[in-house]
Amino acid sequence: MSQRRAVCLLSGGPDSVVAAAIARDAGYLVSGLYVDYGQRTASREAEFAARNAAWLGVESLRTAAVPFLGEIKGSALTDTDSRVTDETRHLEYVPFRNTVLNSLAIAWAETLGAERVVTGSIGGPWITPDxxxxxxxxxxxxxxxxxxxxxxxxxxLGECSKAESLRRGIDLGVPLGETWSCQNDSDVPCGECNNCLDRSRAFKELGVQDPLG
Known part of the structure; x- marks a missing residue:
């Protein structure tokens, strides 16, 4: 009997690699998909997605480019003319992004004969509808x-808080120091965007030092 397969969307962030680790430990042979949709942190995320894929031991890692989502703007994540802060949280929705990303993963899953498409979406409150x-x-x-x-x-992780997601990662041995959450294109996490603040709060809730610093 052939091994079950899963296509896991890897963003370089902690939730996506934790979700992929859950799939791997559930017995799925994992293939990773990273999508560059024109986000300001694309190169940084791609770097960490590759590190995550190496740790997971994925069968393969592919990159899909959908620059159109960045070209049409409409989101603080693709608008390179401004800085992302906690105040821009309500502007982070990228129109129909998750459906586009999932569609690419589903198409690849069909060609691989995979049973699952895995994403790192976590529990509410949900900032975006997708x-x-x-x-x-x-x-x-x-x-x-x-x-x-x-x-x-x-x-x-759909019913998990950020802290619960990180706890699952710690329990699974995920190298969380090899994950990138910051939504600004900087050499070190900015500490002021929504993702940085949520990550900091979650580690503090767990009483654990963020290995990324």
Whole structure:
């Protein structure tokens, strides 16, 4: 009997590698997909996604480029003319991004004969509409009628807080110091964007020092 396969979206962030580690430890042969959609931190994220893929021992890691999402702007994450801060949290939604990313992963999963597409979406409150349990239920309904495969979109951290996600990562031995959360393109985490603040709060809640500093 052949091993079950999963395509895991790897962003270089902690939640995506923790979700992929959960899939791997559940017995899936993991292939990683990194998507450059024109985000300001694309090169930094790609670097850490590659590190995460190496640690996971993925069967393969592919990069897909969707520059159009960056070209149309519409999000603080793709607008390189301004800085991302906690005050721009409400502007971080990238129009239809997660559906585009999941669609690419689903297409590859079909060619691989994979059973799962795995994302690092975590529990609410959901800043964007395409991370919630309702979204994933609808996405799986779409997969059922729009593909020729029995693929399931799976967010194993979908009911977890950021702290709970990091705890799962620590328990699984994920090298969290090899993950990148900052939404600004800088050499070190800015400490002021939504992702940096959420990460800092979560590590403090766990009483653990962030290995990234």
């Amino acid at each position: 991370n919630s349990p309702d979204y994933f239920r609808a996405l799986n309904d779409l997969i059922a009628v729009g593909t020729r495969s029995d693929i399931t979109a799976w967010a194993p």
